[in-house]
Amino acid sequence: MGKLPHVVVVPAPAQSHVMSLMRLSHKLADHGIKVTFVNTDFMHSKLMAPMSNKDSQIHLVSVPDGLEPGDDRRDVQKLNESILRVMPYHLENLIRKIKESNEDEELTCIITDVTFWWPLQIAEKMGIRGAAFWPAAAGTLALSLHIPKLIEAGIIDNNGSMANNEMIQLSPTIPGISTSELIWNCTADKNMQNAIFEAALNANKAIKVCNWLLCNSALELEPWACELIPNIQPIAPLISSNWQRQPASHFLHADSSCLNWLDQQPLRSVIYVAFGSISFLNQCQFNELALGLEYVARPFILVVRPDFTDELVTKYPDGFIDRIAKYGKIVSWAPQQEVLAHPSIACFFTHCGWNSTLDAITMGVPFLCWPNKFDQFLQKNYICDVWKVGLEINPDHNGIVSRDEIKTKLDRLLLDKDIIANSSQLMEVAKKTINEGGTSFNNIAQFVQQLKQ
Incomplete structure (x- = not known):
C-alpha cells in the first residue's frame, strides 16, 4: 500500500480567502487526502473561536504573522511587510517537520492563495509540487494577469492608477468593466489600493512557478474568462455535500x-x-x-x-x-x-x-x-x-x-418571472458542472489523482 498523500494549504489572511480554501480542503479530504491548513496565529484564533467542536478532517495549525496581538491588521501594507519578513521562515520549518514526522505519509503538494504566491517558492525550494488557487472569479484573475498589457497600453500606470475612467474589454466575448471598478480602484483607502494592486500583480508571479492553477469558478459560468487563462482548472462551486459538516471557515458563530x-x-x-x-x-x-x-x-x-x-x-x-x-x-x-x-x-x-x-x-x-x-x-x-x-x-x-x-x-x-426562470436555469448549469462528468467534477478528480501519484 502506498503512502497517504498529504497537502499543506495556505490561505491569505482574509475570511473569504480562508472560506474558499477551506471548502477545497474538505473536497480533498473527502477524496482521501490528508490536509494541514495553515493560518496566521491571529486568523487561527478567530477561526477557532466560534467552533463548538474540532473538525476531524482538517488539521488546523498556525504560524506567526510578525505583528503583536494589539496591532492593527487593517493596515494591509504593514501586515504584508510583516508577513513577508516573518512567515516564510516559520512555514518552511513547519513543512520540514511534516515531511519528517510520519513515514506513512507523503507531502505531495503545497496549495496556496494566488495572492500569497511566496509559499510556491518554498515548495519549489523543497522539491514539493505547488498549486496556486484563485479564490475569486476567473474574470478577476484575467484582469490581474493583463495588468502588464494595461500598463503598456497606457490605461493604467505602474501603480495601477487610471489615466481616465474608461471601459476596458479584454476580448470581444468578455463583459466590459470600467477602470474605476478594477478591484484595486474600488476603495478610497490608498494603502488598500496599493496592497490590492500588488496582490493582483502577484498572480503573474504565481502562475509562472505553480504546477496547477486552480480557480474557484466553473467553465460554464465564465467561458469568456477561462479561455484567456492558459492551463486554468476551474473547480467550483465548492458546495458542501453535508450540511451538518460545514467547513470551519467563519469567524462568527452562525445562528441556526x-x-x-x-x-x-x-x-x-x-x-x-x-x-x-x-x-x-x-x-x-x-x-x-x-x-x-x-x-x-x-x-x-x-x-x-x-x-x-x-x-x-x-x-x-x-x-x-x-x-x-x-x-x-x-x-x-x-x-x-x-x-x-x-x-x-x-x-x-x-x-x-x-x-x-x-x-x-x-x-x-x-x-x-x-x-x-x-x-x-x-x-x-x-x-x-x-x-x-x-x-x-x-x-x-x-x-x-x-x-x-x-x-x-x-x-x-x-x-420578475424572467429573472426567476433564469435563476433556475443557471442553477442547473452550476449543478451539472459539479456532478459526475461535469467539468469542475473532472478537474477535481484529475487533481486528486495527480496528488496520489
Whole structure:
C-alpha cells in the first residue's frame, strides 16, 4: 500500500480567502487526502473561536504573522511587510517537520492563495509540487494577469492608477468593466489600493512557478474568462455535500435558529439580506435599509454583524423591532448555504461577494445587488447583465440607497418571472458542472489523482 498523500494549504489572511480554501480542503479530504491548513496565529484564533467542536478532517495549525496581538491588521501594507519578513521562515520549518514526522505519509503538494504566491517558492525550494488557487472569479484573475498589457497600453500606470475612467474589454466575448471598478480602484483607502494592486500583480508571479492553477469558478459560468487563462482548472462551486459538516471557515458563530424560523414561512417568500464579513454602513444608510425592508412588508432575514455600522451598538429606527417582529428575523451571522438552500427563500439581497454569488447561483436564488468594493462590481455585471439573474440597487445623488429604492427593486425582483426562470436555469448549469462528468467534477478528480501519484 502506498503512502497517504498529504497537502499543506495556505490561505491569505482574509475570511473569504480562508472560506474558499477551506471548502477545497474538505473536497480533498473527502477524496482521501490528508490536509494541514495553515493560518496566521491571529486568523487561527478567530477561526477557532466560534467552533463548538474540532473538525476531524482538517488539521488546523498556525504560524506567526510578525505583528503583536494589539496591532492593527487593517493596515494591509504593514501586515504584508510583516508577513513577508516573518512567515516564510516559520512555514518552511513547519513543512520540514511534516515531511519528517510520519513515514506513512507523503507531502505531495503545497496549495496556496494566488495572492500569497511566496509559499510556491518554498515548495519549489523543497522539491514539493505547488498549486496556486484563485479564490475569486476567473474574470478577476484575467484582469490581474493583463495588468502588464494595461500598463503598456497606457490605461493604467505602474501603480495601477487610471489615466481616465474608461471601459476596458479584454476580448470581444468578455463583459466590459470600467477602470474605476478594477478591484484595486474600488476603495478610497490608498494603502488598500496599493496592497490590492500588488496582490493582483502577484498572480503573474504565481502562475509562472505553480504546477496547477486552480480557480474557484466553473467553465460554464465564465467561458469568456477561462479561455484567456492558459492551463486554468476551474473547480467550483465548492458546495458542501453535508450540511451538518460545514467547513470551519467563519469567524462568527452562525445562528441556526433562523433555519427553524424559515420552516414556518411560506414557499419562496423570504428575502435573505446579508452583506458579507467586511461591508460597513453608516447609521443613516442602515436606517434606510431597515425601513426599506419594513416597507416591503414581506418576511426577511437580516444579518447584522456586531461591526456592521459605525455605532458601538447597532441602533434600529424607533419602534422598528416591534413593528417587524411578526415577519422579520435578525441574526448576527447565518449558516448561509443552508439558508439559501431553504425552499422558503425568495431572493438574496447581497454585496455580491464571489463566495456568496456562487452559493446563491447553486441554489437558484435571484439577486438584488448592492456592491461596494473590490471585485463585487464585476460580479454585479455578471449577475445583472450576463446571467440576468438579478437587479441592481442605485444610490441617490447623495450616495444613499433610499428606503423607496429598496422597496421598489425588491417588489420588482420578486415578480420578475424572467429573472426567476433564469435563476433556475443557471442553477442547473452550476449543478451539472459539479456532478459526475461535469467539468469542475473532472478537474477535481484529475487533481486528486495527480496528488496520489
